[in-house]
Amino acid sequence: MSPLFKLPYAEPGEAVAFTDKGGIGMEGNSPSPLRSWARSGEQHLRAVPGHARRLWQNHRKVVVSVLVGVVLVALGGVAVLFDVQSDIAEIVTDKLSTKTSLADLRARAKAEPKNADAQLELGHGYFAVDRRSSALHAYSKALGLNARIADQKLANNLIGCFGKKEQGSAATLLGKYKITLAAAGLHEHTRDGHASVRSDALRVLEQMGKAERGDYVNVALQDLEVADCGMRRRAVEKLATYGDKRVIAALKAAAKKDADATAWYASSCLGDAVAKAEAKVAAR
Secondary structure: OOOOOOOOOOOOOOOEEEOOOOOEEEHHHOOOHHHHHHHHHHHHHHHOOHHHHHHHHHHHHHHHHHHHHHHHHHHHHHHHHHHHHHHHHHHHHHHHHHHHHHHHHHHHHHHOOOOHHHHHHHHHHHHHOOOHHHHHHHHHHHHHHOOOOOOHHHHHHHHOOOOOOOHHHHHHHHHHOOOHHHHHHHHHHOOOOOHHHHHHHHHHHHHHOOOOHHHHHHHHHHHOOOOOHHHHHHHHHHHHHHOOHHHHHHHHHHHHHHHHOOOOOOOOOOOOHHHHHHHHHHHO
């Protein structure tokens, strides 16, 4: 039998050949490569010191298990990495989608300047990318075309402008077009710690005809804490008019704070206004 080809692992003088019967054989009655590798492995194992060989034979299952665990952890880390990359890709895709849709909204609003819906959607689009000034301009155009076009998203976005530089423009739109969908947010803003926010919220509620007794009380209670004497005196008057017995404790606290802050030789800011307010509230 003559060899058809030689493999690189054949020993010198040995050739692997396909036999006439389709099998694989070696020239010179040499053992098969698999048998040679097996005998070689046995020889190497016998060459290992006895205690090391016994250690391997006793604990090889544990070693293999640890190696498998390491591989699985590595694969898990790769999976987490792919998940993170997927999340980042999704965020980037969303941002690109928003920019693309905003361009489409601008094109539509420009092509249909008298379409209130187009202007409204453009305003929503601007708010989605935090361009509040441009959004308010688009909302103003939409409301000018149709005063009843306001939806909850517009109302929420305008409320979100309170406490920011666009607050004045947002408050003007809310009051001018009496967007009552924003009333709940305005009621909440009457408790705000910033005087300009709560006062604008109360003013807009008055323009809408939605101001309630509680709104005046909320604003007045906050005004009692400011340093401005005029604001505190007006707050006492408002509480005397709109407050109930629950505000008496706040009036007493304000009077004590005012007295403690007044020098012995000066007149207090609140004077007897608190006592008069308490009497008026108690008599109600």
